[in-house]
Amino acid sequence: MNTIFLGLKLKNPIIVSAGPWSRDGQSIKKAIEAGAGAVITESIVSDVIIDVRPRIAYNGTGAQNLRLYSDIQIEDWEREMKIAKSGGGIVIASVSGHTPSELAYLATKMEFFGADAIEINVSNPMGESLEILASDADQMYLIIKEVVNHVNIPVMVKLSQTASNISRVAKAAKKAGASGVSAINSVRCILGVDIETGELMLPTYGGYSGTPIRPLGLAAVATVSQTVDIPICGIGGIDNYINAIEYIMLGASAVQIGTTVMINGFERITEIVHDFETWEREKKIKSINEIKGKALLNLKSFDEMKVEPVVCYSNKEICVEGCNACIKGCMYQAISPGNGDVIIDKPLCTGCGVCLFVCPIKKLSLKW
Amino acid sequence: MNIRNIAEKAGVSVATVSRVLNHPEHVAPGTKAKIESIIAETEYIPNWFARGLNFNKTATIGLVIPNILNPENMEIIKGAEDVAHQKDYTSLLCNVENDVNKEKKYIDNLIKRRVDGILLISSLLSEKDIIAILDQGIPVVHVGEVLWNKSVSSVSIDSKEAAYNATRHLLETGATQIGILHGTTPAVENSRKIKGYEKALKEEKISLKKEYEIQVENTIEGGYLGARKFMDLPIPPKAIFATSDLLAFGVMDAMNDNNISIPKQVALIGFGNIRMSNLVEPKLTTVEKPLHKMGVVGARLLFDLIEDKSEQPEDVKNIQFQSKLKIRKSCGHKERIGEMF
Numbered sequence: 145m146n147t148i149f150l151g152l153k154l155k156n157p158i159i160v161s162a163g164p165w166s167r168d169g170q171s172i173k174k175a176i177e178a179g180a181g182a183v184i185t186e187s188i189v190s191d192v193i194i195d196v197r198p199r200i201a202y203n204g205t206g207a208q209n210l211r212l213y214s215d216i217q218i219e220d221w222e223r224e225m226k227i228a229k230s231g232g233g234i235v236i237a238s239v240s241g242h243t244p245s246e247l248a249y250l251a252t253k254m255e256f257f258g259a260d261a262i263e264i265n266v267s268n269p270m271g272e273s274l275e276i277l278a279s280d281a282d283q284m285y286l287i288i289k290e291v292v293n294h295v296n297i298p299v300m301v302k303l304s305q306t307a308s309n310i311s312r313v314a315k316a317a318k319k320a321g322a323s324g325v326s327a328i329n330s331v332r333c334i335l336g337v338d339i340e341t342g343e344l345m346l347p348t349y350g351g352y353s354g355t356p357i358r359p360l361g362l363a364a365v366a367t368v369s370q371t372v373d374i375p376i377c378g379i380g381g382i383d384n385y386i387n388a389i390e391y392i393m394l395g396a397s398a399v400q401i402g403t404t405v406m407i408n409g410f411e412r413i414t415e416i417v418h419d420f421e422t423w424e425r426e427k428k429i430k431s432i433n434e435i436k437g438k439a440l441l442n443l444k445s446f447d448e449m450k451v452e453p454v455v456c457y458s459n460k461e462i463c464v465e466g467c468n469a470c471i472k473g474c475m476y477q478a479i480s481p482g483n484g485d486v487i488i489d490k491p492l493c494t495g496c497g498v499c500l501f502v503c504p505i506k507k508l509s510l511k512w
Numbered sequence: 513m514n515i516r517n518i519a520e521k522a523g524v525s526v527a528t529v530s531r532v533l534n535h536p537e538h539v540a541p542g543t544k545a546k547i548e549s550i551i552a553e554t555e556y557i558p559n560w561f562a563r564g565l566n567f568n569k570t571a572t573i574g575l576v577i578p579n580i581l582n583p584e585n586m587e588i589i590k591g592a593e594d595v596a597h598q599k600d601y602t603s604l605l606c607n608v609e610n611d612v613n614k615e616k617k618y619i620d621n622l623i624k625r626r627v628d629g630i631l632l633i634s635s636l637l638s639e640k641d642i643i644a645i646l647d648q649g650i651p652v653v654h655v656g657e658v659l660w661n662k663s664v665s666s667v668s669i670d671s672k673e674a675a676y677n678a679t680r681h682l683l684e685t686g687a688t689q690i691g692i693l694h695g696t697t698p699a700v701e702n703s704r705k706i707k708g709y710e711k712a713l714k715e716e717k718i719s720l721k722k723e724y725e726i727q728v729e730n731t732i733e734g735g736y737l738g739a740r741k742f743m744d745l746p747i748p749p750k751a752i753f754a755t756s757d758l759l760a761f762g763v764m765d766a767m768n769d770n771n772i773s774i775p776k777q778v779a780l781i782g783f784g785n786i787r788m789s790n791l792v793e794p795k796l797t798t799v800e801k802p803l804h805k806m807g808v809v810g811a812r813l814l815f816d817l818i819e820d821k822s823e824q825p826e827d828v829k830n831i832q833f834q835s836k837l838k839i840r841k842s843c844g845h846k847e848r849i850g851e852m853f
Contacts, residue, residue, distance in 0.1 A: 190833075191591065191805035218812070219598060242834035249809070249831055273836070274849065348852070 145424055147181060147432055149375060149398040150261050150298035150323045152234055154181035157432060158388060158417050161379055161400035162187050162238035162265060162302075164211050165410075169227025175405070176233035178413040181398065183233065186214040187240040187265045188221060188250060200406075201335050201345040206357065207403050208335035208350035212271050213240055218253050225257040236300070238263040242277065244290030255295045261323070264291055267304035269332035269351045278329070279307035281316040288320035298323035300377065303368070305331050305360050311371040318374045326377035326400060327364040331357055354403040355381045362394055366443060369395025385419035392432060393439035454510040455493040456500075458486055461507040470499040470508060513556045521554070522547050533558055572602045573814060574622035574630040576615060578697060580607040582730070582758060583786040584803055585633055588655055591807020592631055599815055601628070610697050612636040623650055629814045631655065634698035639663060651817035655810040657700045665817070665829045667810045671701045674799045674835040675708030675753070678781050681797070682751040683716055685843050687779055690718075691749030693738040693759050695730025705755045705783070724749055728759070735762020743770060751779035751843070757789045760796055760842075775844035785838050794841035802833045809833075 147157040160166055160175040162184040175183045192215045199210040216224060221237075228235050237254035239262060241247040251262045266287065267278035277283055284301070292299050301317040303310055305328040314325050330351025337344055361380025368376055378391030379400040388399045404412050429435060462484045470486060471479045478492035479499065486507075499508050515533075519526045524543065531539050532547045539547075550556075573596055577585040589605065596603045604627065606618035615636050622630055629651040635642075639660035645652055646663065654666040661668075682690050692709045694702045710720055726741050728734035735754060739762060742748050754760035760782030767774050774780050774794055782789055782798035789796040813829055839850040 191802070191808045217595075217598070217808075219595070243832050245829070245831040246809075246833055249829065 145421060145429075145432065147398055149182075149377065150300055152182070152260055152298065154234060154398065155179075156181040156417050156421065157392065157396075157398035158413065158420060159184060159236070159377060159398055159400045160405060160413060161402035162263065163402045163406065165402065165405050167214060168216060169224035169230075172224075172228035172235055173231055173233075174410055175413060176228075176231060176235075178410040179417040180413050181234070181417075182236055182260070183228070184236040184238050184263050184400070185221070185224075185228075185254075185259075187212075187238040187268070188216070188218055188254065189213040189240050190218070190246055190250065192217055198346065201350075202354075202407065203335055203345075206333075206335070206352055206354040207406070208333050208346055208352055209330065210270055210346055210348060210350045212268065218250060221254065222257045225254075225259065229258055234260045236261040236263050238265050238302075239291075240265045240268065242266070244287045247287055248290045248294040251291045251299070252294050255297050259297060261298040261300060262291060262295060263300045263302055263326060264288060264322075265302045265329070267302050267306070267329040269304070269306060269330060270349055276304055276306055278302070278304040278313060281307075281309075281312040284313050285316040285320045288317055288322050292321035300324040300326055302329050302379075303327040303364065304329045305357075305364055310364050310367055314368045314372040314374060318372055322374065324375035324377060324397070325368060325372075326379055327368060328357070328361045328380050331360065353381070354407075355383055357381050358387060358390075362390060365391055365396050366394040366440060369437065369440060370443070382416075385416050385423055388416060388420055389423070389435065390439070392436055394443075395437045395440055397432065397436060452495075452512055454495040454512045455490050456488050456495070456508050457511050458488060458507050459509070461505050463507065464504055467504065469502040469504065473498050473502040513554045515556075515558070518547065518550055518554065518556055521550050568626075569628055570626045571600060572604055572625070572627045573811075573818075574604050574606060574619070574627045575633070576606045576608060576618060576622075576630060576635065577633045578608055578610050578636070579730075580605075582756075583788065584756070584784050584801070587786065587803035588633055588807035588810070591804040591809075592655075592811040593807075595808055595811035595815065608636070610636070616641065619645060623648060629653070629818045631810050631814050633810075634701070636699075651814055653810050653814040653817070655806050656698055657704060659700060661830050662828065665813045667806045667813065667831045667833065669801055669806075669833050669835040671704040671835075672708040672711070674783070674801075675705035675755070676712045677708075677835075677837055678753055678783065678799050679709045679712035681837055681839070681843060681845070682753060682779055682781060683712060685751070685779055685845050687749075687751035688716075688718055689724070689747065689749045690751045690753060691724040691726065691742050692753045692755065693726050693728065693735060693742070693763065694755040695734060695759060696727060697730050702755055709753055730756055730758060732758050732762040732765070735759035736766045737762070739763040739766035743772070749778070751781075753781050753783075755783050757782040757784040757786045757796060757798055760798065761788070761792060764792060764796075764842075775842050779843040781843055789838075790840070797840045797843045797845075798838050800836045800838040802835070805833060 147154045158181050160180045160183040166172050166183050167186045172183045201208045237259035239250040299322050301322045303325050307313050317325050330353040332349055333352030335345040358381030365376055365378045375397045377398045378396030382388050382399055382401045383404045391399045476492050476494050478489045480487045515529050519529045532544050593603050608615040632654045634656040652664050654664050657668045726738045728738040754763055782796045785798045785800035789798050
């Protein structure tokens with residue numbers, strides 16, 4: 145399905161994000177061939193630094209990475225961009241730096257080398273300062289404006305969950321002339337500690353990505369979408385087409401995938417694109433706009449929520465023997481064991497909803 | 513063996529041999545292979561100077577540095593040389609020893625040798641001198657802060673802001689009697705560092721004391737002498753901001769000789785973050801200047817000018833990099849996390 149994002153015509157809204165999986169021309173080309181609507185280069189910097197080893201840890205759901213930036217000098221990106229684009233496709237250059245002039249210079253170079261758009265990335269949570277640049281709306285305005293003034297291609301700005309008010313930064317991006325924003329970057333993390341040795345899984349702070357950050361990403365995209373009129377690219381924990389649609393329904397025009405490609409290979413790109421397009425065909429959806437923001441209509445403020453006097457009811461399913469999950473999980477002691485069933489004390493039940501999620505056989509529901 | 517001999521041997525014109533050397537894509541593959549084999553056989557090396565005259569390019573750039581003994585300059589040079597090497601250029605290194613006449617003479621020589629561009633580091637030249645060079649059509653880029661960056665592309669950091677942050681760090685560790693030990697060179701950066709230092713003190717309503725601002729030669733020895741001067745004051749400063757790591761090393765040496773402990777008795781902060789600052793004891797807290805990056809991007813800007821094929825001269829580009837406080841052990845701070853970010 146064709147998608148217009150940043151004024152670019154993408155064959156689908158699934159974009160491969162900046163990362164080691166898009167580190168050079170060959171890998172970008174491979175991602176395009178796998179079906180990606182566009183590919184973003186690994187973040188390009190003024191001066192490369194040597195990678196630390198190891199730099200990635202994974203606990204089965206989330207990944208911590210210390211990989212910072214592209215290890216290819218910008219001169220050599222001329223060659224890499226030729227390779228990347230040799231089979232056609234859209235390539236967005238991610239650039240990273242600290243000052244307006246530094247970023248503008250990198251962006252003009254990448255425009256010259258054929259990038260279709262720029263993604264400004266000053267929101268990495270590792271290596272930089274405790275307070276990341278992308279949380280400072282005023283600084284961001286200066287940076288984005290300088291980049292926008294120097295290039296003739298669209299500029300997207302990668303936002304961070306760390307900002308205390310992500311809307312302020314998104315507004316600054318719009319005011320400075322950005323064509324879009326992407327949210328969210330990875331989140332500062334420590335993946336875990338070995339309690340026998342006191343060693344960390346990785347020896348320094350890193351960026352957390354993958355499934356566990358998806359709820360953060362969804363909230364960020366919804367927030368920006370409700371406050372700023374700017375195209376959004378949703379990022380964070382997208383593992384399948386459903387997750388991609390969730391982001392779109394919360395206001396994203398396109399999405400980025402990264403960690404899932406790292407863990408499952410480039411086939412995952414093909415899979416997600418295929419499943420996404422199949423779903424759209426089945427639902428007879430012709431344009432993303434038909435579903436974009438659909439869930440925002442159901443996103444209410446606290447005040448708008450009507451308090452219905454719901455309480456828990458159980459159906460006739462027979463409980464898993466010895467389960468007791470709902471009984472343990474009821475903070476209000478409203479559930480007690482019956483014979484292959486549960487007995488719900490309706491006056492004690494406050495309708496909180498926890499039991500619905502802990503029951504393995506979906507026996508419980510809320511009604512009034 | 514010269515190009516004429518090669519042409520005779522191959523039975524082709526001199527122009528054809530020249531094309532093989534310079535534009536091989538315009539020569540028929542068979543002829544090209546034949547000439548190349550003769551060149552290989554006779555071990556002919558094209559005359560480099562003649563090539564320079566012919567193409568108006570010598571594939572050399574000049575790197576003009578103020579003082580070869582200051583490791584800051586070597587980091588910058590390393591960055592610039594990395595780019596030049598990749599472009600297949602040779603760099604001519606000129607050490608001007610902080611002497612403006614020597615600098616002028618070297619630049620004159622570089623121009624006579626037809627270098628394709630000049631990278632100046634912390635130059636002593638005036639705007640008039642620079643414009644005279646630019647008027648000869650030689651691309652010039654400057655590394656470091658100068659007063660004439662409207663005329664010349666440059667890469668720099670904001671020394672005033674960096675010095676302000678360094679002084680703030682000393683204030684945050686509790687010091688109020690803070691001295692600045694600054695070098696005679698590089699002049700523009702030093703005067704900006706003093707301004708940053710004074711701004712931080714004024715903000716805290718700490719009155720500036722003349723005796724707390726000492727100027728010395730920007731060397732380890734200068735730092736040693738400056739520290740001695742501070743120690744001889746009736747009320748010596750409790751914290752010292754040295755405007756270069758070399759000066760800070762000199763201060764450490766002097767304190768060591770006088771059994772004064774850093775950071776317990778005197779806090780010390782340097783500027784530059786040269787490699788040795790991480791090796792001295794205590795490890796030096798300093799301002800990280802992205803030296804290698806400044807060299808890399810300085811050279812990049814120079815090659816942008818050299819390779820610019822358009823008729824219009826490129827705009828003057830002034831790229832400013834961020835400097836960063838590198839917190840280590842010489843200031844007695846308490847927060848370990850400050851050392852990590």
